[in-house]
Amino acid sequence: MADDLIQFDGGALVADMLGEASVTDASEPTRYAIEDGSLISDHVIRQPRTLSLTLVQTETPVSETTGFARALESLSYPTRPTGQQRATVPIRQSEFRPAPLLALSSGIQSLLFGGPAKELKIAGLKADGPLASQELKVHVLAAGAPVDRVNAFYQQLLGLLESATPVIVTVKGQSYVDLVVTSVTRTDSGGQVGKASFAVELQQIATVETQTIELPPVPRAKAPKQLGPKPPAETKPEQHERLRSQFVQLGLATGIQQELPE
Amino acid sequence: MSLILPTLSGADAVEAYDQRSQLEGVEYLFQFRYNLRRELWSFSLVALDGTPILTGQTVHVGIPLNRRAVGGPPGLLLAISETDDLASPTLYELGGRVKLCYLTEAELTELEAGT
Numbered sequence: 001m002a003d004d005l006i007q008f009d010g011g012a013l014v015a016d017m018l019g020e021a022s023v024t025d026a027s028e029p030t031r032y033a034i035e036d037g038s039l040i041s042d043h044v045i046r047q048p049r050t051l052s053l054t055l056v057q058t059e060t061p062v063s064e065t066t067g068f069a070r071a072l073e074s075l076s077y078p079t080r081p082t083g084q085q086r087a088t089v090p091i092r093q094s095e096f097r098p099a100p101l102l103a104l105s106s107g108i109q110s111l112l113f114g115g116p117a118k119e120l121k122i123a124g125l126k127a128d129g130p131l132a133s134q135e136l137k138v139h140v141l142a143a144g145a146p147v148d149r150v151n152a153f154y155q156q157l158l159g160l161l162e163s164a165t166p167v168i169v170t171v172k173g174q175s176y177v178d179l180v181v182t183s184v185t186r187t188d189s190g191g192q193v194g195k196a197s198f199a200v201e202l203q204q205i206a207t208v209e210t211q212t213i214e215l216p217p218v219p220r221a222k223a224p225k226q227l228g229p230k231p232p233a234e235t236k237p238e239q240h241e242r243l244r245s246q247f248v249q250l251g252l253a254t255g256i257q258q259e260l261p262e
Numbered sequence: 263m264s265l266i267l268p269t270l271s272g273a274d275a276v277e278a279y280d281q282r283s284q285l286e287g288v289e290y291l292f293q294f295r296y297n298l299r300r301e302l303w304s305f306s307l308v309a310l311d312g313t314p315i316l317t318g319q320t321v322h323v324g325i326p327l328n329r330r331a332v333g334g335p336p337g338l339l340l341a342i343s344e345t346d347d348l349a350s351p352t353l354y355e356l357g358g359r360v361k362l363c364y365l366t367e368a369e370l371t372e373l374e375a376g377t
């Protein structure tokens with residue numbers, strides 16, 4: 001979350017976690033019929049960009065922040081002193097005489113299974129020593145005084161909403177400018193203490209700049225050229241056929257009315 | 263008998279001109295204007311006494327152009343394309359690729375009877 005923040009004039013808001021972020025850019029074309037051949041861009045309204053963020057804030061931060069300081073804490077845990085111990089275990093080998101080994105010579109059999117009982121010597125960690133206490137040192141974030149981080153964060157979000165302060169939101173390295181907070185929804189889930197999530201809606205404000213410039217003198221509109229009377233020419237046979245064909249296609253001959261551009 | 267209305271095309275084309283033409287024995291004033299921004303031709307049809315019959319009709323291929331006319335010639339004004347390109351004519355194309363044609367009332371009656 002270090003890079004994900006809401007910046008405004010005079011400060012920045014950094015939540016402990018960014019649960020979700022979605023950015024919407026949209027355009028709305030006209031719902032009405034437009035003349036064929038029109039410039040489509042004249043009939044499309046660019047909608048302002050909207051951002052939806054789900055921020056999670058806890059009473060205990062995951063990184064060092066205001067009100068919390070890095071402190072070295074000592075913890076202890078029980079342990080035994082290291083050491084070895086040895087033991088000797090007798091093996092009752094004479095009771096084991098597998099049949100397939102009968103073929104062995106008596107000398108070898110005596111060597112394997114006869115004679116005095118054998119011993120096995122084992123070595124291992126010593127486990128019967130007294131328990132001792134070991135120390136473990138860890139770095140923790142400690143607050144000198146109780147800090148109500150969740151409510152403070154909520155108040156700051158409400159402050160941005162009420163004052164309609166333009167903010168810059170940075171999510172994963174991408175910055176979105178000229179946004180205002182349009183809604184803040186706080187959710188405290190059951191069974192979760194010291195944590196709240198905030199659904200924040202933001203909308204971009206489009207701005208324009210005015211500029212005064214000197215225009216060159218407007219040229220006078222030319223009067224339409226006046227042409228003398230001219231009779232229409234007769235169509236050639238192929239033009240005539242094309243005309244008839246188009247007429248039939250229109251369906252006017254059968255009286256079918258069509259929705260046509262003006 | 264179908265007719266082709268006289269228009270200025272190719273190098274002769276200008277953005278605004280008025281042309282008088284006779285249709286079925288009555289003379290009309292055709293006011294052709296080219297909209298540079300929309301890149302479309304439009305025309306108005308005016309009686310010689312100044313009575314507007316049809317104003318600001320955009321020239322598109324294949325649609326009846328005088329359906330909104332109040333009075334005026336009894337036939338049908340229709341633009342046809344000489345090629346497979348059915349796009350509306352640009353500044354230099356009216357009278358060239360696209361012809362503004364007129365079907366007389368008699369021919370309309372004949373076509374309606376025949377179909």
